[in-house]
Amino acid sequence: MALLDVNHLDVRFALRRGDVQALRDVCFSLDKGERLGIVGESGAGKSVAAFSLLNLIAKPGYIANGSHIVFDGEELVGLSDRALRRIRGHRMSMIFQDPMMTLNPVLSIGEQMIECLKAHRRISKREARKVALEKLQLAQIPAPEARLDQYPHELSGGMRQRVIIAIALLLDPDIIIADEPTTALDVTIQAEVMALLLDLCEKQDVGLILITHDLGVVSQVTERMLVMYAGRVIEQGPTREIINNPLHPYTQGLIQALPQMATPGSRLNQIPGSMPSLDKLPSGCAFHPRCPFATLDDGRPRPGCRDQVPPLTGADARQVSCHMVAENKPVQADQSAPAKEAH
Numbered sequence: 046m047a048l049l050d051v052n053h054l055d056v057r058f059a060l061r062r063g064d065v066q067a068l069r070d071v072c073f074s075l076d077k078g079e080r081l082g083i084v085g086e087s088g089a090g091k092s093v094a095a096f097s098l099l100n101l102i103a104k105p106g107y108i109a110n111g112s113h114i115v116f117d118g119e120e121l122v123g124l125s126d127r128a129l130r131r132i133r134g135h136r137m138s139m140i141f142q143d144p145m146m147t148l149n150p151v152l153s154i155g156e157q158m159i160e161c162l163k164a165h166r167r168i169s170k171r172e173a174r175k176v177a178l179e180k181l182q183l184a185q186i187p188a189p190e191a192r193l194d195q196y197p198h199e200l201s202g203g204m205r206q207r208v209i210i211a212i213a214l215l216l217d218p219d220i221i222i223a224d225e226p227t228t229a230l231d232v233t234i235q236a237e238v239m240a241l242l243l244d245l246c247e248k249q250d251v252g253l254i255l256i257t258h259d260l261g262v263v264s265q266v267t268e269r270m271l272v273m274y275a276g277r278v279i280e281q282g283p284t285r286e287i288i289n290n291p292l293h294p295y296t297q298g299l300i301q302a303l304p305q306m307a308t309p310g311s312r313l314n315q316i317p318g319s320m321p322s323l324d325k326l327p328s329g330c331a332f333h334p335r336c337p338f339a340t341l342d343d344g345r346p347r348p349g350c351r352d353q354v355p356p357l358t359g360a361d362a363r364q365v366s367c368h369m370v371a372e373n374k375p376v377q378a379d380q381s382a383p384a385k386e387a388h
């Protein structure tokens with residue numbers, strides 16, 4: 046059984062004008078020590094997915110009935126806040142884009158780390174300080190002893206995010222969920238911080254769910270990936286297979302938009318249009334207004350694209366939701382075989 050199993054995750058925001066469905070039927074799993082990437086343009090639902098794993102969706106958001114998040118054999122949906130505290134930060138921790146979502150500006154780094162350790166473990170202040178120091182060293186923070194007494198505002202952005210990584214590792218979690226962990230940093234620092242995060246996850250055998258709009262990063266560092274569009278997973282599978290042979294036209298568009306795919310001197314091949322707003326989703330496949338294949342060569346609409354949501358189909362390991370892909374797929378032997386006559 047996978048360490049984390051997410052099934053039919055459905056998250057909604059109860060707004061005055063009605064419910065907005067931010068995630069629809071999102072399913073994925075993560076094995077121990079595995080690295081999973083979640084990509085998609087801004088507004089795809091990546092952060093909502095990350096937050097819901099630890100039930101950090103704030104009102105008016107809620108996880109709808111029928112959703113399942115099973116971690117280490119335990120259903121997390123519906124658990125009390127108190128029960129969730131055993132898991133949050135402890136067995137699954139989260140790194141946000143903005144370090145100040147985690148850091149308290151009025152406490153020194155050492156105070157926050159010690160407080161966090163003491164909240165979860167029976168440990169003396171002295172021991173806690175020792176553990177905090179070890180984790181800062183692990184995160185390759187220079188002069189770690191001095192850092193313990195510093196306040197968040199005294200650190201550079203890169204150093205703050207290293208501290209966040211140290212805090213994420215503080216209680217030896219099984220999984221780190223990192224939501225755009227380097228997006229707010231200078232480009233030169235981004236690669237360094239990402240390398241550190243990966244190195245530590247690998248060495249400590251911590252699973253990683255890496256959320257980013259940057260397909261380039263996901264292609265380099267994850268083993269499996271999900272591509273999200275308008276609240277749904279539209280393609281998922283082993284990262285290398287998807288990068289080498291993307292099936293969904295949206296994934297194809299994302300790959301063609303990568304800077305390394307551009308011919309020098311030419312413009313990047315951006316996907317035309319933008320992600321629809323969730324309360325004004327197009328009918329059928331939400332991607333159809335931007336999809337080059339939703340219209341046939343003779344100008345007629347491709348059957349299905351405008352009026353039916355394509356189901357996510359394929360073997361468990363490699364799935365895609367696209368009418369065109371489903372059309373072109375050879376019929377599977379067991380489906381084409383005539384049904385046996387009953388006697």
Ligand SMILES: Nc1ncnc2c1ncn2[C@@H]1O[C@H](COP(=O)(O)OP(=O)(O)O)[C@@H](O)[C@H]1O
Nearest residue numbers: 058065067086087088089090091092093094323
């Ligand atoms: N607090 C909220 N209230 C209402 N809708 C929200 C809220 N947070 C997120 N959403 C909806 O969920 C969508 C996906 O958001 P998000 O997960 O943050 O996207 P991203 O993929 O960029 O991380 C938003 O476009 C919005 O429609």
Ligand SMILES: [Mg+2]
Nearest residue numbers: 091092093224
């Ligand atoms: Mg986000």
